[in-house]
Amino acid sequence: MSAQFLQSLVQLIPEYILAATPLRLIDLLGIGFKEERGRKKRFSTFSFHRKMSSSIVQSRTKRISFVIFIILLGVMSNIIKSMNIFLPDSDIDEIVWIGKPKSTDRQFTTFDTGIAIPDNNNTVISLISFGNLIESYQVERCILTIRKRGLFDGIILLFTDDAGKQRYRKSILSWDNQTKIIIPHVEDLQPMEKIEEVNELRPKKYAQKTMIFKRFKTLHSKYIAEDSAMDSNIRYVLYIDVDNIIGSALSTFFKDYTKTVINEIEAPKNNTIKGFSFISMFRDKHLRGKMHSGVIMFDRLHELGCVNGWRNEMDSFFHSSDQSMLLRVLDDYDRYRCRAVALVHGHQVFANKRLMVDASNLNHNDIGEPKDRKKKKKVTALVLPTFIHVTKYRINRINNATLFEGFMRYALDLKNFDQVITEYIDLKEILSPTGK
Numbered sequence: 001m002s003a004q005f006l007q008s009l010v011q012l013i014p015e016y017i018l019a020a021t022p023l024r025l026i027d028l029l030g031i032g033f034k035e036e037r038g039r040k041k042r043f044s045t046f047s048f049h050r051k052m053s054s055s056i057v058q059s060r061t062k063r064i065s066f067v068i069f070i071i072l073l074g075v076m077s078n079i080i081k082s083m084n085i086f087l088p089d090s091d092i093d094e095i096v097w098i099g100k101p102k103s104t105d106r107q108f109t110t111f112d113t114g115i116a117i118p119d120n121n122n123t124v125i126s127l128i129s130f131g132n133l134i135e136s137y138q139v140e141r142c143i144l145t146i147r148k149r150g151l152f153d154g155i156i157l158l159f160t161d162d163a164g165k166q167r168y169r170k171s172i173l174s175w176d177n178q179t180k181i182i183i184p185h186v187e188d189l190q191p192m193e194k195i196e197e198v199n200e201l202r203p204k205k206y207a208q209k210t211m212i213f214k215r216f217k218t219l220h221s222k223y224i225a226e227d228s229a230m231d232s233n234i235r236y237v238l239y240i241d242v243d244n245i246i247g248s249a250l251s252t253f254f255k256d257y258t259k260t261v262i263n264e265i266e267a268p269k270n271n272t273i274k275g276f277s278f279i280s281m282f283r284d285k286h287l288r289g290k291m292h293s294g295v296i297m298f299d300r301l302h303e304l305g306c307v308n309g310w311r312n313e314m315d316s317f318f319h320s321s322d323q324s325m326l327l328r329v330l331d332d333y334d335r336y337r338c339r340a341v342a343l344v345h346g347h348q349v350f351a352n353k354r355l356m357v358d359a360s361n362l363n364h365n366d367i368g369e370p371k372d373r374k375k376k377k378k379v380t381a382l383v384l385p386t387f388i389h390v391t392k393y394r395i396n397r398i399n400n401a402t403l404f405e406g407f408m409r410y411a412l413d414l415k416n417f418d419q420v421i422t423e424y425i426d427l428k429e430i431l432s433p434t435g436k
Contacts, residue, residue, distance in 0.1 A: 115262055116235065118254040118297075120154035123236040126220045127158045130213045134164045136435040138242045140171055140425055141412070143179060148413045149384065150246035155230065157182055157223070159216045161189070170424040182223055184216065191215070191315060208320035215314055217293070217322070218307035221300055235301060241294035243391060245411050247384025256344045257297055264341050265302075277305030280341040282348050290323045291340055295348060295387050309336035347386040351407070353398050358382050360406020384411065395433045405431045 116122060125146060129139045139158065146152050156179040158168060165181050172179050191204040191212065206212060220237045224230045238250075257280060265278060280297040284290040298307070306329065313325035329336045349355070359382055388411070395404060408431045429436055 115258060117258045118236040118238070119251070120152060122234060123238060123254070124155045124157050124220075124224070124230065124234050125152065126217075126237050126239045127156060127242050128213055128216050128239075129158060129160045129164050129168075129242055131210065133242060134160065134167055137171075137425065137430040138435050139168065140430060141245055141408070141435065142240065142242045143172060143176060144412055145246040146240075146250075147176065149248060149411065150250040150386075152246075152250050153178065155180060155234075157220065159184060159219075159223075174424060184219070184223075188215070188219060188222075193315075204315060205318075206314075207318045211314055211320070211322065214322045215311055217296065218311040218314075220298070221303070221307070224300070235299065237298040237300065239296040239298065240387070241389070243389065244294060245388050245390060245408075246386065247388050247411065248386050250386065253347050253386045256347065260341060260344060261299070276337045276339055277302050277307075278339045278341055279303060279306045280343050282343045282345055284323070285345075285350075291326060291342075292348070293323050293326065294389055295343070297343065305336050306338040309338050349385045349388055351388050351390045351394055353400075353403070355384075355388070356398065356400075356403050356407035359384070359410035360403055362410055382410070401433055404433045 127139060127142065133139065143156060146156065156176075158164075158172070158179055159182050160168065162183065165183060168179075168181055173181070189212065192201040193204040194200070195202050217239050220239070224234055224237075240246075261278075261280065278299070280299075281291040281293060282295055284292040309329040309332075310322075310326055313328045314322060317325060317328060319325065326340075329338050330340055333339070362382055398404070412430075414427075414431075
């Protein structure tokens with residue numbers, strides 16, 4: 001049974017029955033508008049409609065049958081909804097979707113080895129920092145909020161180069177021993193391709209140099225497998241662009257992710273589907289039909305077709321957008337067997353002026369019960385979204401360094417102006433819009 005069937009069934013109801021529906025229900029329930037034979041009808045403004053309806057439906061039996069039919073239609077509609085039938089919206093029909101994310105406690109039998117809620121022990125966070133990013137404090141900001149606001153104590157994998165390693169050994173490892181700095185293999189930092197005309201290998205050319213770095217969104221499992229302890233314990237990988245900051249506990253996001261996957265991947269309607277991969281991402285709010293690749297949740301048991309296909313498109317299709325490469329993978333399901341699951345969109349926002357104003361206006365010393373109740377009101381702490389994407393575009397658009405500093409102080413939970421995170425981090429620079 002499908003949604004189309006329900007629609008066609010509704011269309012079969014004669015128009016004259018639909019026209020009489022409200023009046024028949026009122027009459028059946030015994031609500032006023034009584035008529036006495038041989039006398040003038042009460043509520044005369046309504047008598048005309050009663051004449052029209054009585055000429056359509058002659059007996060109470062027919063009216064009762066009609067109401068029962070309507071009730072059955074409602075029951076059938078609820079049954080179809082409970083079957084979780086999804087018809088793609090017209091504005092996203094270019095993406096292969098599993099379905100729409102929901103927050104529900106329904107549990108289903110899994111199609112593989114089961115689903116577990118990501119946590120500090122079975123999950124790693126993957127960050128990438130090459131080129132100009134190494135010269136900023138974006139990585140330090142991101143990791144500080146992962147620990148302070150995200151309350152994540154697990155392993156963070158930081159992919160960088162030799163210059164980054166020298167910097168982050170001082171600015172991060174001096175206070176966070178759960179971050180692992182990874183220097184990639186040469187073949188990953190400089191992919192080669194065979195030139196048939198001259199029969200030799202040459203460095204692969206990309207439309208954008210940073211595409212080499214974006215490839216590391218798909219290479220985490222390769223490096224996790226080289227560490228036996230991680231390989232045996234880590235199932236999930238959360239990739240985060242370093243220009244994001246974490247605003248609230250990741251445990252809530254992990255729970256919603258688990259519910260979404262259970263409903264969209266392991267539900268009975270998909271339980272017989274075998275041999276496909278999936279990744280979980282937010283829908284891009286600004287580019288219709290695309291996925292936002294700044295936050296990605298990977299399940300290592302079911303990622304292979306997606307990560308290999310995505311990397312293959314990056315290496316073979318000359319384009320500057322990794323989102324466009326992903327669309328090519330999702331569009332060619334017969335080849336890559338990759339599906340995308342949309343994460344609950346409420347967990348991600350772009351930093352805007354209103355959010356910055358609300359955060360910067362809060363004085364940490366005033367949060368909670370006031371000392372003098374006559375002079376002050378109780379101040380409630382601002383609850384930040386899980387992922388806040390702090391883009392250069394939005395920072396430049398707001399163009400207010402003082403406002404940004406207040407927002408960042410709140411996000412980093414810095415309670416006084418003299419607090420020093422570590423001797424290797426310049427507090428003024430980490431709070432500045434450029435992070436330099």
